[in-house]
C-alpha cells in the first residue's frame with residue numbers, strides 16, 4: 001500500500017491522533033497522485049473541489065518524499081496556515097521533524113544597508129517621521145527575523161518602509177558590509193537547511209526569473225514544486241517575465257540615488273551635487289513623458305495598448321532625452337561610487353564605503369531601467385506593450401503574449417517533479433479527455449516532456465451541493481448590454497438580499513458595474529451595512545462583513561477568489577454578468593490574435609474557458625465548509641439564450657437550479673432563519 005494511503009487512511013496515525021478525522025477517498029486519490037509525481041519525476045495536474053482536503057493531500061507526500069519541495073500558494077493566509085497549523089499537525093502525528101520554513105518576498109525584510117543609509121539622511125529630521133522612525137529603531141534592535149510584517153505601525157507602502165525594505169534591485173549580496181548580520185542572508189540560510197519551503201507565487205516567479213547567481217535570488221535549488229491555486233500562474237508568470245516602468249519606479253530610484261549622492265551633512269559629498277542635478281533633470285523629463293502619454297491616450301484608469309505609433313513626435317523626443325539623462329546619470333553615479341570606494345572623497349571611510357555601495361546599486365538600477373524602457377519603446381517579437389495611465393499612477397509594461405514556452409522550459413523541463421492543483425483547473429467536463437486541455441495549452445503542458453509525463457485527476461467536492469445550494473438563473477431580466485439591465489439587476493439583488501436578510505456578496509465583473517450596484521443598493525437597502533471594495537483594506541472589509549450578520553459587500557474581481565468566509569455570515573452570492581474577460585484588455589486581445597493566427601477561436605478557446613473558471617471561483621465563495629449553505633444568483637440571461645450558456649455553467653458544482661424567485665423563497669424557508677450548521 002502507498003505510504004500516503006496508509007497514513008491518511010481510516011487506520012492511520014492521523015485518524016488516531018485527530019478527533020473527527022475522516023478518511024476521504026478523493027483526498028486519498030490525490031495524495032497517491034502527488035506521491036507518484038514526487039517519486040518518479042512526473043507532473044501531476046489535479047482539480048480538487050472545495051472540501052477535498054487538498055492541502056494535507058500534497059503536504060503529506062511532500063514530507064515523506066525526503067526531497068526538497070517548494071510549495072507555492074497564492075495567498076499569505078494559506079502559507080501561514082501551512083506553516084503554523086498543517087505541517088506541525090502532520091509532523092506531530094507522524095513523529096517527524098518537518099524541517100519547513102516560510103520564505104516571504106524580499107520586500108518583507110529590513111535591509112540593514114538601506115536602514116543605515118536612511119538613518120544618516122536628512123529625511124530623518126522631518127517631525128512627521130519621528131514616530132515611524134522610533135518604531136523602526138526598536139524593531140531593528142529586537143527583531144530576530146527582520147520581517148517588517150511584524151511591525152504593525154509601518155504599513156506596506158509607507159514611505160519609511162519603502163526606504164528600508166529589501167528588494168532584488170537594492171540587494172548588494174555577498175559584497176555588502178552587512179552581509180553576515182543581514183536578515184535576508186539569515187532567511188536564505190534557513191531555506192538552505194529546509195526540506196519544505198513555503199512561498200507565494202510572486203516570490204516563486206520572481207526567483208525563477210532571476211535564476212543564476214543574482215544577489216536577489218532567495219531560493220536554493222529544489223527537486224519539486226507544488227503549486228496550490230495553480231489557475232493563477234499564467235497571470236503571475238506574465239507579470240514576472242514582463243518588464244514594467246512606472247512613475248513610482250523613477251521616484252524611488254531617484255530618491256535613493258539622491259540620498260546616497262548627498263551624503264550626511266558636513267561629511268564628504270562634494271562630488272554629489274553633479275549627480276543630484278542630473279537625477280532631478282531625469283525626474284522632470286520622466287514626469288513630462290508620462291504626462292504626454294496621458295494626454296495622448298485619454299484612457300482614465302484602464303489599460304491601453306501602446307502600438308508603435310505612440311512612439312512618435314513629442315513622445316519619442318522625450319524618450320530619447322530621458323534615455324540620455326539616464327545614461328549620464330548611470331555614468332555619474334558609477335564614477336562617484338568609485339571615488340568614494342577609493343577613499344578620495346572626504347568623510348569617514350565607513351561612510352564613504354556605504355555611500356559607494358548605494359551609488360553602485362543605483363547605477364545598476366539605472367541601467368536596468370534604461371534597458372526596460374528600451375524594451376518597451378522598441379518592442380520585441382512575442383511581446384505586447386500596454387499602459388495604465390491613471391491620474392494618480394502611471395506605468396508602461398511590456399508583457400510576453402504567451403508564457404507557455406517559458407513555463408515549459410523553465411519549469412516542466414527543468415524541475416523534476418511538478419504538482420499543479422486548484423479548485424478550478426479543468427475547463428472541460430471532468431470525465432472527458434479534454435478536461436484539462438485549456439490549462440495544458442496555456443501553460444505549455446501539451447508539448448515536449450510534459451505531454452507524456454503528466455497525470456491528471458479531478459476530485460469532486462464531497463459537499464452535498466444538491467441539498468445545500470441553489471443556483472438562481474432568472475430569465476426575465478434584459479440582456480446585460482441593454483440600457484435597462486443595471487436598474488433591474490439592482491432591484492433583483494435588493495429582493496434577494498431582503499429574502500436572506502443580507503449575508504451577501506455582490507460580485508460585479510467591472511468597476512463601473514460595482515459602483516452602479518453599490519449606489520443603487522444604497523438607495524434601496526437603508527439601515528443595512530453596505531460595504532464596497534476600495535473603501536477599506538480587503539482584510540478589514542471582510543472582518544466587518546463577518547461581524548455584521550446582515551451585511552452586503554459589493555466588489556469586483558479581487559473578491560472573486562481567495563476570499564474565505566465560512567459559516568452563516570455568507571449565504572448569498574449575486575453575480576451580475578458572466579465574467580468574460582474585458583474585450584479591450586490589451587493582453588486578452590493580443591492572446592486572441594495569436595490564437596487566431598494559428599487558426600483557433602479566441603472566443604471558444606480563450607473567453608469561454610476563462611469565464612467558466614472565473615464563474616466557478618465566484619460560485620466557490622458560497623460553500624467553504626461542511627455546514628455551509630445558501631444561494632448563488634447569476635443575473636445574466638445569456639446563459640439561457642446563447643449557445644455558450646450551457647458550457648459556461650457546466651463547470652459549476654451540482655447545485656439545484658431555478659429560474660423562479662419563488663423557488664428561492666421556498667428553498668430559504670425550508671432552510672429556516674439563521675440556521676447555522
Ligand code: SF4
Pocket residue numbers: 110111112113114166167170171172173174176177178179182183184185
Ligand atoms: S545583503 Fe542585501 S539585504 Fe542584506 S543588508 Fe546588504 S544590501 Fe541589504
